[in-house]
Amino acid sequence: MDVAKTVDATGQKCPMPILMTAKAAKELSPGDVMLIIATDAGARSDVPAWVSQTGNELVESAEEGDVLKFYVRKK
């Protein structure tokens, strides 16, 4: 998967992972995929909630230990 942009929110607490994600999404073109990396456990539900609220697409998510990864395609 081609990743156009990576949002590294490692160590950031709510609401920063979402604010960083929203900011990055503004710089993407439709169809671009961004990778969001977070360690805040709240992001497990917050990122999918943001994706559905904003009409974007969650392509894939993964957990590696405490690290959460989300691939989101901009609509």
Place this chain on the structure above:
Amino acid sequence: MTEGSAGSDEEKMTIIAFSGDLDKLWPVTILASTAAANGMDVTVFATFWGLFPLVKDGEKIGHDSMTKMMSGMNAPGFTKAKLSKMNMGGAGSSMMRKVAAKSNLLPPEDLFEMCLDMGVNVWPCQMTMDLLGIRADQMRPGLGQPAGAATALARMAKSEINLFI
């Protein structure tokens, strides 16, 4: 005027920020910034004690001896905000700020700046400004026009989410 985006079909959230307590400034700024990140059209109507954090640090407010005394007991500015519980003359607030910093939670003044960057409308309550002697030039930059209860209610009537914090 203050209802600039009233015609848009975006979902709206309005927060009546009444308290001004440090621990309540977090939910105000976290919910407002996150709603803006979600693409919502967000307004914070700051009234009574909720107006104090929006005054620039170090400003002397009050238009007579009583209101000046009140601002002496309840200093304006984000950095002077007190905890609603366990404030202990400021020791509790300072401890809470340290705990927040240790856990990477941004202070409310930084979250507030992000709210403004993300287009959150902040409307100071005109009546509170007149009552407590707060001039527009004493408040932080980036705020909307001062407004009254009818403007806030018109906005709330169009909002899917309305909160009083």
